[in-house]
Amino acid sequence: MSSFAFTVTHRDDGVNARRGVIRTRAGAIQTPVFMPVGTQATVKTLHPDEVEATGAQVILCNTYHLMLRPGEEVLMDAGGLHRFMGWHGPILTDSGGFQIFSLAQQAKVREEGVTFRSHIDGSAHTLTPESAVDLQARFGSEIMMPLDHLVGLPASKRTIEDATERTTRWLERSIVAHRDSDILTKGVLFGIAQGGMDRELRRRQSQFLAQCDVAGSAIGGLSVGEPKEVMASMLEEICPLLPADRPRYLMGVGSPEDLWDGVALGVDMFDCVLPTRLARTGSLFTLDGRVDILKARYRDVHEAVDADCDCATCARFTAAYLHHLFRSREVLGLRLATVHNLRFLARQMEFMRTSIEERSFEAAHRSFDERYRPVVRASSDPLPVA
Amino acid sequence: MSSFAFTVTHRDDGVNARRGVIRTRAGAIQTPVFMPVGTQATVKTLHPDEVEATGAQVILCNTYHLMLRPGEEVLMDAGGLHRFMGWHGPILTDSGGFQIFSLAQQAKVREEGVTFRSHIDGSAHTLTPESAVDLQARFGSEIMMPLDHLVGLPASKRTIEDATERTTRWLERSIVAHRDSDILTKGVLFGIAQGGMDRELRRRQSQFLAQCDVAGSAIGGLSVGEPKEVMASMLEEICPLLPADRPRYLMGVGSPEDLWDGVALGVDMFDCVLPTRLARTGSLFTLDGRVDILKARYRDVHEAVDADCDCATCARFTAAYLHHLFRSREVLGLRLATVHNLRFLARQMEFMRTSIEERSFEAAHRSFDERYRPVVRASSDPLPVA
Numbered sequence: 001m002s003s004f005a006f007t008v009t010h011r012d013d014g015v016n017a018r019r020g021v022i023r024t025r026a027g028a029i030q031t032p033v034f035m036p037v038g039t040q041a042t043v044k045t046l047h048p049d050e051v052e053a054t055g056a057q058v059i060l061c062n063t064y065h066l067m068l069r070p071g072e073e074v075l076m077d078a079g080g081l082h083r084f085m086g087w088h089g090p091i092l093t094d095s096g097g098f099q100i101f102s103l104a105q106q107a108k109v110r111e112e113g114v115t116f117r118s119h120i121d122g123s124a125h126t127l128t129p130e131s132a133v134d135l136q137a138r139f140g141s142e143i144m145m146p147l148d149h150l151v152g153l154p155a156s157k158r159t160i161e162d163a164t165e166r167t168t169r170w171l172e173r174s175i176v177a178h179r180d181s182d183i184l185t186k187g188v189l190f191g192i193a194q195g196g197m198d199r200e201l202r203r204r205q206s207q208f209l210a211q212c213d214v215a216g217s218a219i220g221g222l223s224v225g226e227p228k229e230v231m232a233s234m235l236e237e238i239c240p241l242l243p244a245d246r247p248r249y250l251m252g253v254g255s256p257e258d259l260w261d262g263v264a265l266g267v268d269m270f271d272c273v274l275p276t277r278l279a280r281t282g283s284l285f286t287l288d289g290r291v292d293i294l295k296a297r298y299r300d301v302h303e304a305v306d307a308d309c310d311c312a313t314c315a316r317f318t319a320a321y322l323h324h325l326f327r328s329r330e331v332l333g334l335r336l337a338t339v340h341n342l343r344f345l346a347r348q349m350e351f352m353r354t355s356i357e358e359r360s361f362e363a364a365h366r367s368f369d370e371r372y373r374p375v376v377r378a379s380s381d382p383l384p385v386a
Numbered sequence: 387m388s389s390f391a392f393t394v395t396h397r398d399d400g401v402n403a404r405r406g407v408i409r410t411r412a413g414a415i416q417t418p419v420f421m422p423v424g425t426q427a428t429v430k431t432l433h434p435d436e437v438e439a440t441g442a443q444v445i446l447c448n449t450y451h452l453m454l455r456p457g458e459e460v461l462m463d464a465g466g467l468h469r470f471m472g473w474h475g476p477i478l479t480d481s482g483g484f485q486i487f488s489l490a491q492q493a494k495v496r497e498e499g500v501t502f503r504s505h506i507d508g509s510a511h512t513l514t515p516e517s518a519v520d521l522q523a524r525f526g527s528e529i530m531m532p533l534d535h536l537v538g539l540p541a542s543k544r545t546i547e548d549a550t551e552r553t554t555r556w557l558e559r560s561i562v563a564h565r566d567s568d569i570l571t572k573g574v575l576f577g578i579a580q581g582g583m584d585r586e587l588r589r590r591q592s593q594f595l596a597q598c599d600v601a602g603s604a605i606g607g608l609s610v611g612e613p614k615e616v617m618a619s620m621l622e623e624i625c626p627l628l629p630a631d632r633p634r635y636l637m638g639v640g641s642p643e644d645l646w647d648g649v650a651l652g653v654d655m656f657d658c659v660l661p662t663r664l665a666r667t668g669s670l671f672t673l674d675g676r677v678d679i680l681k682a683r684y685r686d687v688h689e690a691v692d693a694d695c696d697c698a699t700c701a702r703f704t705a706a707y708l709h710h711l712f713r714s715r716e717v718l719g720l721r722l723a724t725v726h727n728l729r730f731l732a733r734q735m736e737f738m739r740t741s742i743e744e745r746s747f748e749a750a751h752r753s754f755d756e757r758y759r760p761v762v763r764a765s766s767d768p769l770p771v772a
Contacts, residue, residue: 040710040714041707041710042711042714042716042718044716044717044718045718046718069710069713069714070685070706070710070713073686074685074706077686077688077706078704078706078707084706084710085707086702086703086707299456299460300459300460300463302463302464317472318464318470320463320464320470321427321470321471324426324427324455324456324460324470325426327456328426328428328455330428331430332428332430332431332432332433335433335717335721
C-alpha cells in the first residue's frame with residue numbers, strides 16, 4: 001500500500017468535518033471530495049478533459065458494466081482502464097455487487113460468490129470476492145471495493161443479518177485475495193460497512209470494519225430513500241467508530257445538501273450518478289436549489305443559468321440557449337448541463353475544504369442551508385442506481 | 387456589400403480548381419471550403435470550440451428550424467444567432483425553402499410565398515422571398531440565401547419549369563428586398579441556380595444568375611441521387627457560366643470524393659449533413675473509405691481509427707474505445723466520431739488548397755481517387771436532408 005496515503009491536514013473545532021489529502025500513484029485527491037461516476041468507462045456525455053476541468057479529482061467506474069463490456073481482455077490489451085478511456089487521474093472501481101443486485105438478471109448468492117446473467121445479452125457470469133478483487137486489480141484502479149451481499153428493502157431481520165454476515169466473511173476473503181494478489185500494480189482495497197437502518201447492526205459492522213486491514217472505510221446502504229434525519233443519525237453513530245486515519249467514503253450520495261451534511265459528520269469521499277443524471281433531464285443545481293431548464297420561463301433568459309457559477313457552461317452560454325438545446329433535444333444541451341452540475345458539486349467541495357481550513361465550516365454550512373431549497377425526496381422515489 | 391469580398395488567389399493550370407479567400411465581417415474563409423451544418427443553432431453533438439478546432443471556418447444554419455425554434459424574437463433578444471450559439475465565425479443561413487418542402491407539413495406555394503405548418507407543433511407559418519431575407523438579416527448571418535421553389539422528383543417538365551420560373555421571380559424580389567432592407571448589419575445575398583437534370587434549363591438558370599446583383603452563385607438540386615457522372619457533367623456545364631469573380635457554392639454536397647470532383651470543376655464552397663450524420667451512425671471517413679466502427683473487428687484495435695488523421699479524436703482515443711462507446715450507446719462516441727469526420731473533410735479541403743497553390747491539384751486528386759473507395763449510392767437512397 002505504499003502508493004496510497006491519507007493525511008488529515010485540518011480539523012475544524014466543534015464539528016467533525018476534516019480536510020485531508022489522499023495520495024495515489026495517479027495523483028493526489030484533496031478531501032472532502034465528490035467523485036463523478038463514469039459507469040461504462042465514460043462520465044456520460046463528457047470528454048475526460050471536460051471532467052477534469054470541472055475540478056473532478058477522481059472518478060468512479062463500475063466493475064459490473066466493464067466486465068461485461070468491453071470485458072477484461074479488451075481492457076488488458078488496452079493497457080488498463082485509464083489508457084482505454086483517456087482519464088489519467090485516480091479511479092475508484094466498485095465491486096460490481098450493487099449492479100448485480102439491481103441490474104443483472106437471476107442474481108443468485110452462494111457462499112462462494114454470486115452468479116448472474118448479463119442485462120445486455122443474458123450471458124452467465126460469476127463473481128466471487130476473489131475474482132472481484134482480481135478484476136479491479138487488472139483494470140488498474142487506484143481504489144478497489146470488496147464484493148458485498150446486498151438485499152432489497154424491506155427485508156426480514158434474518159435476511160438482513162444473513163447478508164450482513166456473508167458480507168463480513170466476503171470482506172475477509174477480499175482482504176486475503178488482495179494481500180496475496182501477485183498483480184504488482186494493484187490499487188488499495190477499502191472495506192464496506194452495511195447494516196441498513198439497524199443502529200446496532202451498523203455499530204457492529206463499523207467496529208468490525210475498523211479492525212480490518214483496509215485502506216479506507218466505505219458506508220453503504222444509506223441515502224436509499226430514508227428521511228435525511230435518519231441518514232444523519234446513522235452517520236453520527238457510525239463515523240466515530242471508523243478509524244480517523246482512514247478516509248471515510250459515503251457511497252451513492254450526491255445531493256448538495258447531503259454532501260454538506262456528510263462532511264459535517266466526518267465523511268471524506270462521496271460518489272453518485274445524481275449530478276450527471278439530473279443534468280441529462282435538464283435539472284441544474286444552483287445555490288438556491290435545482291432549476292428545470294425546460295421550463296418556459298427560461299426561453300428568454302439571456303444570462304447564465306447560475307450567476308454565481310464559474311463553470312465552462314455558465315461562462316459561455318445563456319439559460320435561453322440551454323433551454324433551446326433541451327427543447328430541441330440536442331446533445332450539446334446534455335453536455336453543457338453535465339459540466340455545470342459537476343462543477344457545482346466540485347465547487348461546493350472546494351468551499352467546504354476552504355472553510356475547514358479557515359475553521360468556518362459551521363457558518364458556511366449554515367449559510368448554504370439557509371439559501372438552498374432541497375428537493376424533498378419521497379420515500380417511494382426510485383433508488384438511484386449507477 | 388463592403389463587408390464581403392471574394393478574391394481568387396491561385397489557379398492551377400489545366401484544371402478549373404481555384405484557391406481564394408472570402409472576407410466577411412466575422413472573419414476570412416479560405417476557399418475551397420466545406421461548411422459543417424448547425425441545423426438548430428448547434429453543430430450536432432459539438433461545442434463551438436470543437437467545431438473550430440476541426441478547422442471549420444464557416445457553418446451553415448437552417449432558417450426553417452430557427453424561425454420555429456427558438457424563433458426570431460429569442461434570437462433578437464439574444465443579440466443574434468452568433469451570440470446565442472457561441473459561434474463567432476461566419477455563418478451562412480439557408481432560406482428555409484429546402485426544409486419547408488422536405489420537412490414541414492402542408493407546404494402550399496402561391497406567387498406571394500409559401501405557407502406551411504411546423505413539423506414541431508403544427509403551427510401555421512408563411513415565408514416569402516422578402517421575409518426570408520428579413521429573417522436571415524435579423525439572425526445576423528454573413529451569407530444569406532434566397533427562397534426558392536423546390537419540387538420533388540420525378541416531376542413533369544411543366545412542373546419543373548413552373549417552379550424554376552417562380553424561383554427566378556422570387557430571386558429578383560429577394561435582391562430588391564435585400565437592397566432595400568434597412569438592417570444595417572445585414573449580410574450578403576447569394577443567388578441559387580436550380581434546374582434539375584435538364585441541361586438546357588441549367589444553362590438558362592446559370593446565365594440568368596450570372597446577371598443578377600448577388601455576392602455568390604449557389605448550385606442547388608444536385609447530389610440528390612443521380613449518378614456521379616451526371617453531377618459532374620452538370621457542373622462542367624454550369625461552372626463556366628457562373629461569374630469567376632464570385633464564389634460558387636454547391637449545396638448539399640459533402641462526400642469526400644464529391645468535394646474533390648466539385649473543386650476540380652471550379653466549386654469554392656460546399657455544405658452537407660453527411661459527415662456529422664454518418665458520424666452519429668458510427669461511420670467514419672478514412673483515406674481508404676468509410677469504416678463502420680460498430681463492426682466486431684474494431685473491438686480489439688488499440689490504435690487510432692485512422693493512422694493518417696490529426697484530429698483530436700485520433701490523437702487521444704483508440705478504435706477499440708470508440709467501438710465500446712458506440713456499442714454502449716454513449717454520447718461521447720457520437721462526439722468523437724463527429725470531430726473525426728469534420729476534421730477529415732476540413733483536412734481534405736486543406737490538401738486541395740495547398741495542391742492548388744502548388745499547382746499539383748490534378749495529381750493530388752488522382753492520388754485521392756486511387757486510394758479512396760467511395761460508397762456507391764443507389765439512386766433509391768433517401769435524400770439527405772438537413
